[in-house]
Amino acid sequence: MDNLKECIVGDFEKTNAKGSFSAFRFLRALMIDVSFRYMFWWRLTRYFYLKNKTILFRLCQIMLKHYTYKFGCEISYKTDIGKSAVITHPFGVVVFAKKIGSNVWFHSGCVVGQAHNGVGDIPTIGNNVSFGVGCKVIGNITVGNNVIIGANAVVTHDIPDNSIVAGIPAKVIGHCSSMWG
Numbered sequence: 001m002d003n004l005k006e007c008i009v010g011d012f013e014k015t016n017a018k019g020s021f022s023a024f025r026f027l028r029a030l031m032i033d034v035s036f037r038y039m040f041w042w043r044l045t046r047y048f049y050l051k052n053k054t055i056l057f058r059l060c061q062i063m064l065k066h067y068t069y070k071f072g073c074e075i076s077y078k079t080d081i082g083k084s085a086v087i088t089h090p091f092g093v094v095v096f097a098k099k100i101g102s103n104v105w106f107h108s109g110c111v112v113g114q115a116h117n118g119v120g121d122i123p124t125i126g127n128n129v130s131f132g133v134g135c136k137v138i139g140n141i142t143v144g145n146n147v148i149i150g151a152n153a154v155v156t157h158d159i160p161d162n163s164i165v166a167g168i169p170a171k172v173i174g175h176c177s178s179m180w181g
Contacts (some may be wrong), residue, residue: 004047010083010102011039035087038067038075046077053137076083082127097137101127101145110149115156126161135170148176 009021011057015036016029029036041064048057061077068074073086073090075081082102087093088107096113110131114121115138120126123137137143147159150166159165164174 005041006039007043007083011036011043011085014084014086014103034067034071035090038064038071038073038087038090039085041067042075042077042081046081049077051100092134097122098124100125103128105130107131107135109152110135110137112137132166146176 012026012029013023016025016034030040031037041060042140045057045060045064048060064077071090073087073093075093075095079097079100080094081100081104084103085100086104087106090106093106093111094111094113095106100112104125104127107130110133111130113123121140123139123141123143125137125143126147128146129143130148131137132140132149132151132153134152135149136153136156137149139156141155141158143149143155143159144161144163144181146162148164149155149159149170150164153166153170154168155165155170157169159170160172162175163172164176165171166173
């Protein structure tokens with residue numbers, strides 16, 4: 001349960017950076033901040049899925065499905081996502097990956113997933129990655145740590161650490177190691 005708490009607090013602090021953590025601020029964020037609310041229910045669903053708590057998993061899954069339809073955002077509870085994940089605008093975000101590291105930013109309309117219906121044909125994402133508006137990260141690829149993926153980029157090949165990528169298909173256009181310090 002500590003890891004769940006650590007991840008939820010990390011998500012909260014990333015989206016609500018002003019001031020310290022309190023029960024009032026947490027509940028307020030859960031009521032008002034749609035991206036935090038989605039990640040909160042996603043984390044609970046994944047936690048109970050991994051712990052094989054069927055009834056609690058199904059209840060959380062119902063809430064997650066409700067917010068999936070309401071916000072137009074779908075993140076597979078089978079994807080392993082580290083703490084401090086932020087969905088700046090959840091509308092149109094679709095994520096299905098093997099693993100996504102900590103401190104990631106999803107912007108509106110980004111898609112992370114399969115290139116086709118192949119088995120195991122999904123990406124692995126490192127820490128400190130920012131997914132630009134409308135970007136697509138598809139296929140059995142690895143995106144390194146400290147990466148910025150530009151708006152509308154289509155990533156179909158591995159991306160090295162400390163890179164800025166853009167274009168269709170995405171190419172490295174710069175380096176950003178100091179931006180995540």
